[in-house]
Amino acid sequence: MSPPERLTDRWQxxxxxxxxxxxxxxxxxxxxxxxxxxxxxxxxxxxxxARQIALTAxxxxxxxxxxxxxxxxxxxxxxRDVLARTAGDSLHGYSVSASTNGQxxxxxxxxxxxxxxxxxxxxxxxxxxxxxxxRWTVPGG
Numbered sequence: 001m002s003p004p005e006r007l008t009d010r011w012q013x014x015x016x017x018x019x020x021x022x023x024x025x026x027x028x029x030x031x032x033x034x035x036x037x038x039x040x041x042x043x044x045x046x047x048x049x050a051r052q053i054a055l056t057a058x059x060x061x062x063x064x065x066x067x068x069x070x071x072x073x074x075x076x077x078x079x080r081d082v083l084a085r086t087a088g089d090s091l092h093g094y095s096v097s098a099s100t101n102g103q104x105x106x107x108x109x110x111x112x113x114x115x116x117x118x119x120x121x122x123x124x125x126x127x128x129x130x131x132x133x134x135r136w137t138v139p140g141g
Contacts, residue, residue, distance in 0.1 A: 024042040043116055047123045050091040050113035054127035057096070060105035062129035065098055068079040068136065072098035075107045089114050089127060 021059030057079040061122035065075025076098040083094050108128040 014053060039116065046090065046116065047113045047125070050111065050125045051127060052124075053083070053086050053091045053127070054094070054109040054125050056086065056125045057094075058107045058109045058129040061096065061098060061109070062105060063099070063132050065105040066131045066133050067109060068134045072100050072105060072107075075105060079107055079109055083109065083111075087111070093120075100133060103128050103133060130135055 029043050035093040055117045057084070060082045061077075061079030063075075064070060064078035065072050076096045078097070083091065083096070087094060091111040091113060094109060096107065098105065098107045099104070106128055107130070108126065110124070110126040113122040113125050
């Protein structure tokens, strides 16, 4: 073995020895950010799911309220029934309101999405649906 090769070998061994533990330090720095990003994605998914539950209940309520000879109370009752079946822990503290101006009916569902962060209440969710009231008309009139 020639002298320059021995110097290179010594340098590579010293470099390898100096790099020990770098991966652990890198993981200790990066891992909290990975956990935070994962929690944020899960929390956003839970909020989106709660929005979909509220929107489904509002749509079902609006459909029931706009039916012939139905009223806002029928729509609110239908929305509450849908929420009772589907909300579970995903949407809690919900409220339903329904109103009409004679031509259109509107059902609004509000609540709080479940939070996975301890000590933090969930995000507020409000969804509404509206549609024309079905009524009997005569042709040409």
